[in-house]
Amino acid sequence: xxQKTILDxxxxxxxxxxEADRVAKAVDDITFSIHPGETVALVGESGSGKxxxxxxxxxxxxxxxxxxxxxxxxxxxxxxxxxxxxxxQIRGKDIAMIFQEPMTALNPVYTIGNQIGEILxxxxxxxxxxxxxxxxxxxxxxxxxxxxxxxxxxPHQLSxxxxxxxxxxxxxxxxxxxxxxxxxTTALDVTIQAQILDLLMQLKEQFHMSLLLITHDLGVVSExxxxxxxxxxxxxxEEAAVKELLxxxxxxxxxxxxxxxPNMEEHAERLGTxxxxxxxxxxxxxxCRFSTRCPAVMDICHVxxxxxxxxxxxxxxxxxxxxxxxxxx
Amino acid sequence: xxxxxxxxxxxxxxxxxxxSIIVFGLAKAAPGDPFTxxxxxxxxxxxxxxxxxxxxxxxxxxPVQYARWASAMATGDxxxxxxxxxxxxxxxxxxxxxxxxxxxxxxxAITILVAIPIGMYSARNPYSLLDYSATTFGFMGxxxxxxxxxxxxxxxxxxxxxxxPAQGTISGTEIGGWEEWKSxxxxxxxxxxxxxxxxxASYMRYMRSEMLDVLKSDYIRTxxxxxxxxxxxxxxxxxxxxxxxxxxxxxxEFGALLSGAIITEQVFNYPGIGTLFINSIxxxxxxxxxxxxxxxxxxxxxxxLLADIFYSLVDPRIRYD
Ligand SMILES: Nc1ncnc2c1ncn2[C@@H]1O[C@H](COP(=O)(O)OP(=O)(O)OP(=O)(O)O)[C@@H](O)[C@H]1O
Ligand code: SF4
Ligand SMILES: [Mg+2]
Numbered sequence: 001x002x003q004k005t006i007l008d009x010x011x012x013x014x015x016x017x018x019e020a021d022r023v024a025k026a027v028d029d030i031t032f033s034i035h036p037g038e039t040v041a042l043v044g045e046s047g048s049g050k051x052x053x054x055x056x057x058x059x060x061x062x063x064x065x066x067x068x069x070x071x072x073x074x075x076x077x078x079x080x081x082x083x084x085x086x087x088x089q090i091r092g093k094d095i096a097m098i099f100q101e102p103m104t105a106l107n108p109v110y111t112i113g114n115q116i117g118e119i120l121x122x123x124x125x126x127x128x129x130x131x132x133x134x135x136x137x138x139x140x141x142x143x144x145x146x147x148x149x150x151x152x153x154x155p156h157q158l159s160x161x162x163x164x165x166x167x168x169x170x171x172x173x174x175x176x177x178x179x180x181x182x183x184x185t186t187a188l189d190v191t192i193q194a195q196i197l198d199l200l201m202q203l204k205e206q207f208h209m210s211l212l213l214i215t216h217d218l219g220v221v222s223e224x225x226x227x228x229x230x231x232x233x234x235x236x237x238e239e240a241a242v243k244e245l246l247x248x249x250x251x252x253x254x255x256x257x258x259x260x261x262p263n264m265e266e267h268a269e270r271l272g273t274x275x276x277x278x279x280x281x282x283x284x285x286x287x288c289r290f291s292t293r294c295p296a297v298m299d300i301c302h303v304x305x306x307x308x309x310x311x312x313x314x315x316x317x318x319x320x321x322x323x324x325x326x327x328x329x
Numbered sequence: 330x331x332x333x334x335x336x337x338x339x340x341x342x343x344x345x346x347x348x349s350i351i352v353f354g355l356a357k358a359a360p361g362d363p364f365t366x367x368x369x370x371x372x373x374x375x376x377x378x379x380x381x382x383x384x385x386x387x388x389x390x391x392p393v394q395y396a397r398w399a400s401a402m403a404t405g406d407x408x409x410x411x412x413x414x415x416x417x418x419x420x421x422x423x424x425x426x427x428x429x430x431x432x433x434x435x436x437x438a439i440t441i442l443v444a445i446p447i448g449m450y451s452a453r454n455p456y457s458l459l460d461y462s463a464t465t466f467g468f469m470g471x472x473x474x475x476x477x478x479x480x481x482x483x484x485x486x487x488x489x490x491x492x493x494p495a496q497g498t499i500s501g502t503e504i505g506g507w508e509e510w511k512s513x514x515x516x517x518x519x520x521x522x523x524x525x526x527x528x529x530a531s532y533m534r535y536m537r538s539e540m541l542d543v544l545k546s547d548y549i550r551t552x553x554x555x556x557x558x559x560x561x562x563x564x565x566x567x568x569x570x571x572x573x574x575x576x577x578x579x580x581x582e583f584g585a586l587l588s589g590a591i592i593t594e595q596v597f598n599y600p601g602i603g604t605l606f607i608n609s610i611x612x613x614x615x616x617x618x619x620x621x622x623x624x625x626x627x628x629x630x631x632x633x634l635l636a637d638i639f640y641s642l643v644d645p646r647i648r649y650d
Contacts, residue, residue: 060553062545085558092556099554104547108646109569118565119555154645170555 005075006177006210007034007057007095012070014049014056016281024281026052026065028234031308034178039204039211041225041242043218043257047278049234050214054180057212058097059087075177093123096171100183102163106155112139113151116170123174138169143199161192168199175207182214197224218261222246230254233289234281236308240315250317252296288320296321337637341630348626349402353395356619385411402623408616412609418620421605426624428498429594429601433587435517436525437579444529445572448536452544453563455537463533470530475589479523479596486519493519496598520597524590528582532575539571546570573644580636584629 010031016024027049034040042050055061057072059079072079074094079087091097099105107115116138117131126134132151139147142165155163164184171179181200185193201224204211213225221228221242228245230238230253238251249255256274276293279285285292291301300320308318382388386397401408407418451460487495499512543549544567552566591603598604602621609617 058554060550088553088556088558090556091554097554099547099551101547105551107548107552107566107570109573109644110565118557118561122556122558122561156646167551170551 005033008073010071013068016065022282041221041228042214044231048231093174095178096176097180142169180212238317407620412612412614435521440525440529444532448533451537452540467530524593543567543571577640583632
């Protein structure tokens with residue numbers, strides 16, 4: 001029997017139609033599911049399409065981008081067939097999202113209370129008074145002291161960490177089924193990063209949410225995620241349970257990412273980086289998109305694009321090295 | 330907030346003094362006085378002019394003249410006109426200044442009512458037909474000189490079609506109450522549009538680009554991610570952020586708008602401060618020229634002050650600076 005899922009993304013393609021007939025394939029055919037209560041990490045270098053995948057789920061892709069095709073189901077319900085208005089009923093209520101930049105993510109001219117309150121009034125039909133009280137409760141839930149005063153303050157009066165807590169308060173306001181956090185701590189002070197992530201995990205448990213955590217920090221992945229999806233060039237190149245992926249990485253790109261992780265025991269010596277740079281999304285090489293940088297590149301890689309292969313029920317990879325079902329030979 | 334306002338008002342004072350010195354200095358530096366030009370009149374003894382100069386204090390040292398003028402101005406005594414014998418400058422200016430302010434406000438209202446909605450629409454529907462039309466109109470509005478537009482408007486809408494009066498402030502028959510205001514507004518339509526033309530054109534473009542910028546910002550994306558509807562996004566989240574710099578700029582430019590009224594009033598023979606100003610220059614009526622220049626300067630300063638205070642009220646980020 002198939003396990004119940006919260007989110008099912010199938011063959012999603014999000015392209016940006018640029019000038020001169022160039023097409024940036026920001027998200028190119030990704031398929032994955034998220035189960036109830038699960039934390040799935042989306043990792044990859046800058047430009048690999050993590051944010052665009054997340055924004056596609058929210059249907060917040062801006063022109064010249066467009067979801068070209070695919071299917072996004074929330075508890076079985078197809079979201080891509082909804083009207084704008086219907087989708088707005090889902091956003092913030094069933095799926096919420098937190099962004100990377102807390103400094104600019106809040107509207108500078110409205111108070112914190114107003115910005116939390118409006119989502120409660122919109123989705124839960126609370127009146128002003130109830131919304132205000134609930135906003136205070138939410139701020140306390142995300143660990144903001146002086147909540148009764150903070151609701152009257154404006155974003156510029158708060159620190160980055162506080163603002164991110166406010167963003168989290170808004171995200172959990174309607175107890176969504178799925179929370180998407182796009183590099184929620186990248187812009188924050190290192191000392192605060194762990195606090196925010198711990199808070200997210202605690203809230204996830206408390207409200208029985210699933211979490212799609214976008215990051216390029218494999219340290220964060222190892223600590224917080226259940227399952228990992230590695231993205232490169234708009235595609236999934238590897239997917240596995242965290243332990244499996246960290247101990248038994250298959251894809252040369254995953255290898256490279258792990259190698260660039262600072263290792264406690266061996267210090268900087270192992271701190272290698274993947275050579276070369278990510279090709280632009282409108283000019284991927286023929287064959288395997290990683291072929292321009294891959295240390296294990298073979299002739300076939302320049303000609304034929306590898307497809308995603310299921311190695312074990314828990315592990316899939318996109319690489320010609322595993323063309324025969326994972327047999328390295 | 331209050332401290333900020335008070336500080337702003339206090340800065341106003343030295344600026345006013347500077348302004349008065351400049352106005353006075355310029356007036357003194359200009360060649361000639363009310364008697365120049367008549368000096369050749371052979372029927373009048375030059376000695377008489379000299380006596381009058383002496384009596385008016387025109388021969389005193391400059392600083393003394395400045396002190397006398399400035400302290401009189403400060404107490405609201407603008408002096409007497411040299412041209413309209415015995416008429417106080419105040420009586421000359423008062424009614425006309427009001428006319429000009431009405432015209433300025435009316436033109437500003439047109440600008441706001443036209444520029445902001447169209448700018449918003451253009452930002453929402455860039456490269457649409459209306460956006461292109463607005464762009465074209467914008468360039469024309471900026472390129473066509475005020476007086477020319479005014480003359481064409483008079484020719485077409487007043488003389489040919491007879492929709493609007495071509496000159497004056499009221500028809501004269503309606504005094505007082507609603508009828509008078511209706512007539513005033515009717516008279517202000519053409520000069521108001523003419524005066525506001527360039528401003529409308531540029532504020533429209535400004536609103537468009539401001540709105541486009543705001544709609545790209547992170548907090549709009551946040552609002553969308555919260556599931557807020559299009560109306561909320563547009564009118565609550567975006568409008569307030571986009572309109573702040575625009576209203577502020579309008580405040581800063583209100584004085585300049587009044588200065589711009591000088592030419593428009595001339596074209597429409599509108600009895601405002603501008604027509605008086607030009608007549609006074611022709612007549613070398615220095616007390617009037619100086620008073621008007623000073624008042625225009627004060628209007629600009631007050632515009633700046635109000636814009637600043639408005640800005641600190643609506644933009645919470647600068648409230649506690
Ligand atoms: N507005 C746009 N116009 C053209 N291309 C775009 C646009 N936005 C995104 N892209 C393309 O989409 C690709 C993926 O971008 P995305 O923001 O999803 O990367 P990311 O993995 O989130 O990177 P980062 O770690 O920097 O956030 C980029 O390489 C870029 O080419
Ligand atoms: S398919 Fe070839 S180039 Fe691509 S990752 Fe595998 S080995 Fe490297
Ligand atoms: Mg990103």
